[in-house]
Amino acid sequence: MLAMSGVRDRRHTDYWPNAPTELAEGYLALSPPVSDSGPSTANILAEAYGWADVISIRFAQVFRSAVIANFTLAALTIVLAVFSLTFDQEQKTRFVIAESFFIILILFNTMRGWWVGWHRRWFEAREVAERLRTALPLWALGIRPATFFGQEPTWTGWYARAIVRSQGMRNAKQNPDWLADAHSTLQKVLDDQCSYHVKSAEQMGKLERRIERLGLFLFIATLLLALVFFGFLWRCPPTHEHVVLVTAISASLPALASAIYAIRIIGDFGGSARRSERTLAALESLQKAAERDAGDLRALRVIARAAAEAMLGDVASWRLATESRALDIP
Numbered sequence: 001m002l003a004m005s006g007v008r009d010r011r012h013t014d015y016w017p018n019a020p021t022e023l024a025e026g027y028l029a030l031s032p033p034v035s036d037s038g039p040s041t042a043n044i045l046a047e048a049y050g051w052a053d054v055i056s057i058r059f060a061q062v063f064r065s066a067v068i069a070n071f072t073l074a075a076l077t078i079v080l081a082v083f084s085l086t087f088d089q090e091q092k093t094r095f096v097i098a099e100s101f102f103i104i105l106i107l108f109n110t111m112r113g114w115w116v117g118w119h120r121r122w123f124e125a126r127e128v129a130e131r132l133r134t135a136l137p138l139w140a141l142g143i144r145p146a147t148f149f150g151q152e153p154t155w156t157g158w159y160a161r162a163i164v165r166s167q168g169m170r171n172a173k174q175n176p177d178w179l180a181d182a183h184s185t186l187q188k189v190l191d192d193q194c195s196y197h198v199k200s201a202e203q204m205g206k207l208e209r210r211i212e213r214l215g216l217f218l219f220i221a222t223l224l225l226a227l228v229f230f231g232f233l234w235r236c237p238p239t240h241e242h243v244v245l246v247t248a249i250s251a252s253l254p255a256l257a258s259a260i261y262a263i264r265i266i267g268d269f270g271g272s273a274r275r276s277e278r279t280l281a282a283l284e285s286l287q288k289a290a291e292r293d294a295g296d297l298r299a300l301r302v303i304a305r306a307a308a309e310a311m312l313g314d315v316a317s318w319r320l321a322t323e324s325r326a327l328d329i330p
Helices: 020-028 043-086 089-116 118-140 155-167 178-235 240-267 269-292 297-323
Strands: none
Touching (some): 020 043, 043 155, 118 297, 178 297
């Protein structure tokens, strides 16, 4: 959709996502370098992050594609139904067969999504990946992710903390530059997230506006078609074929516009853009604070926890919005 709407070009990873090892290497690039006294890279965290990230990317593509397919097929079913009125009885049978095929596809697509759990696997894996991302600067500074007060609402929190415990404490023995390395890791994570949210806010905002304009165009086209039809009706009475054709087009355009609107609602493109803008503002202020307090361990720990809260707060808002937009039959 991003490519079709002109927001960005197609990518190789749209069809062949990166392997977990590649995503883990990108995670390790943010971690402190290897010290003279032994390995100091976050190997266990990186491996877990790579798998969580690739699973999330995979099921995000599958779920979103399923939603777009369902609403597109539903709109095409209506288009076939109304245009079948313009053909004779023998040809109409072909339209009925095509409509039935599209409905079967919608049912199969939806039921398979429910059975396999595309939606749940997407947002749970994404939350795990983001929790592990925020854990990296905390681990570099020698602190642990905060525990949830009371009963844990989901398994993702304790799973991420278990991975962090498996990683163990950072080896900073006989390394006088460990604080500078930790500060560098914090800055790299903040820079990486700021770059992501800048791009996300821009792309999702553009996608929201362009899809909205397309839906509005279809409704305006329907109105113009009605006005033109009434103009011809005023001058000379149309034939039955013309009336049926205009009726079919007038019913098809709003059906397509409604499908576009449903895709906008489920995709929550505008909400994603606004959440990225808010998170970006918070992280940019933390970037400046981290630069100012580069040599203060206590301040850097406070900043790292604040960054984790901002990033996980964004994830919590996203998950709350995403959980309520499941894969359903249109």
